[in-house]
Amino acid sequence: MDYQLFLMRTLADASQIALDHFGSVTPAIKDGDTSQVVTEADIEIGRMISEEIKRTYPTHNILDEEMGIVDKHSPYTWVIDPIDGTSNFAQASPLYGCMLGLLKDHKPIAGGFALPAFHEIYTAERGKGAYCNQQRVRVQDQKELLSALVAYGVEGHQEDPNRTRKECELLAEIVLACRGVQTSSSVFDAAMVAKGVYGGFLYQNCKIWDNVAQQILLEEAGVLYTDFFGQPIDYKHPLTKATEMFSFCAAPPALHGQLQQIISTWKMKCTFS
Structure with missing residues (x-):
């Protein structure tokens, strides 16, 4: 089935709603997580x-x-993040996006995201490539992490400050190993990887809806997309995973390997410290 037109149309409508509200919203803190609005x-x-999903794919x-x-007891599950980077959006920062991905059983097969402020819509289907505004995008086959910009999403954990401090130790090692670290903590960073502007995007603490759409898009653009520690991401029984913590490490294969070496060394230090 061809999902391209549905993704483009629906993400365009989502973009317009976001633009209509941009700069005039009232954010509210989510219960139980002060970092989420x-x-x-x-x-x-x-x-x-x-x-739109109910109408088109009932x-x-x-x-x-x-x-x-x-829950329709279907092998197909649409995973929606209406605004990724809501904290940015709420402060009138343009670094946010709308995400929509589709799983068949436990594998991403289609998806995309919009960057409303930049008038860009990214779409992908398994085996058909990745596109931005219907133009093919593919990452450059970068070989050296030292020459690459890397995006890293990080949030403070007031309930466990030592966790944040340890993560910042890893961030320091990545900063020293690459040209520089960028952070919008949103799908904007995934778009920069898809275009070859950034050499990677990592996040330790996110949710299923932060992953499905960007995984299929980035993989179709030539990126290796795993969990933070280099393992396949588990999407089995996706409707049960709304509260589960996810992570990701996304980069072209050579850079992904170099990032995993840094992460592995840091993990060993944390284990024995």
């Missing part, structure tokens, strides 16, 4: 995308960050 735009976009499951779960 939600706005009226998140709710409106999530509702719109869910309704037998498919839905997992939406804000609207919850629709």
Whole structure:
């Protein structure tokens, strides 16, 4: 089945809603996590995308960050992040996006994301390549981490400050090994990897909806996409994973290997410290 047109149309509508609200939202802190916020735009976009899926693919499951779960007992599950980078969006930063991905059983098969402020829509289907505004995108086959910019998403953990301090020790090692570290903590960074502007994007603490859409897009652009420690990401029984913590390490193969060496050394130090 061809999902390209559905993705483009739905992400374009999501972009317009985001642009209509941009600069005039009232953010609210989510219960239990002071680092996460939600706005009226998140709710409106999530509702719109869910309704479009129900209309176009009425037998498919839905997992939406804000609207919850629709279980149709289907092998197909749409995973929605209405606004990725809501903290940025709420502060009128343009570094945010709208994400929509599709799993068949436990594998991403289609997905994409929009960067409304940049008027860009990225789409991909398994085996068909990755596109930005219908133009093919593919990463450069970079070989040396030292010449690459790397994006790293990091958030503070006030409930466990030592966890944040240890993660910043790893961040320091990555900074020393590459040309520089960038951080929007949003899908904007994934877009920069897809275009070959950045050489990698890493995040230790995220959710399923932060991964599905960008994984299929980045893999189709030539990126190796694993969990933070280099293992395949487990999407089995996706409707049960709304509260589960995910992570990712996304980079062209050569750079991915170099990043994993740094992470492995840091992990050993943490284990024996």
